[in-house]
Amino acid sequence: MRKYVIMGIQGCGKGTQAKLLAADFDLVHISVGEIFRWSVQNHTKLGASIKRIVSRGELVADDIVADIVHKRLADHDWNYGFILDGFPRNPRQAAFFLENYDIDAVINIEMPDEIVAQRVLSRRLCSQCGLDYNLFYHRPEKDDTCDVCGGQLVARDDDNEEALRARIADFHAKTKPVLDIFAVKELIVHVDGNQDRDLVQAEIRSKLGL
Ligand code: AMP
Numbered sequence: 001m002r003k004y005v006i007m008g009i010q011g012c013g014k015g016t017q018a019k020l021l022a023a024d025f026d027l028v029h030i031s032v033g034e035i036f037r038w039s040v041q042n043h044t045k046l047g048a049s050i051k052r053i054v055s056r057g058e059l060v061a062d063d064i065v066a067d068i069v070h071k072r073l074a075d076h077d078w079n080y081g082f083i084l085d086g087f088p089r090n091p092r093q094a095a096f097f098l099e100n101y102d103i104d105a106v107i108n109i110e111m112p113d114e115i116v117a118q119r120v121l122s123r124r125l126c127s128q129c130g131l132d133y134n135l136f137y138h139r140p141e142k143d144d145t146c147d148v149c150g151g152q153l154v155a156r157d158d159d160n161e162e163a164l165r166a167r168i169a170d171f172h173a174k175t176k177p178v179l180d181i182f183a184v185k186e187l188i189v190h191v192d193g194n195q196d197r198d199l200v201q202a203e204i205r206s207k208l209g210l
Helices: 014-025 032-041 045-055 062-074 091-100 113-121 161-185 197-208
Strands: 002-008 028-031 081-085 105-110 123-126 132-134 188-192
Touching: 002 014, 002 161, 014 028, 014 081, 014 105, 014 197, 028 032, 028 062, 032 045, 032 062, 032 081, 045 062, 062 091, 091 161, 105 161, 105 197, 113 123, 113 161, 161 188, 188 197
Parallel strands: 002 081, 002 105, 028 081, 105 188
Antiparallel strands: 123 132
């Protein structure tokens, strides 16, 4: 059983890295952002209540987030473990998490702010199957079309300059302090995110001893 949290600024590639790790080690990838995007797209009650907050790049209220994470982990479909992506995002969420769960390691992907904007603003997502693309690093073969399912590629609502500014500011003010909380008791591995995605993955595995 392996239980990890993956952290890093928006656009550092944590979703991609979490998926690569999850696929090879049978971990359940739990992305709070994906759960929120799915809820908005499918017009659920939760989706309606968070739509404006998410599209502005602001953080959703802690009690909603804690409830989502708690319910998702209560499914207990993670026989081989899980990787939590995008949570905890502030000290209060970290306190809730550490009171209720334990983890093996925190993966912290480091990336300078200057590179983040270029990466995030060139991000695209398949509107049908949810696959990620990037117009610089992982272009689709045909413009605006998913290579796998043929769905239309779109930018995330919150991948615009204004929302990105809010998310970067939140990351520095609220999410970075979470690392200090984890550092007291947990193993943190720091990984350079500004390199080819396979090298990032190799560095993660080597530092986790996988
Ligand atoms: P992400 O895909 O991780 O970038 O998350 C997309 C959006 O979902 C964020 O900009 C927030 O609006 C919301 N969100 C995701 N995770 C959290 C969290 N742990 N706490 C609060 N809001 C979150």
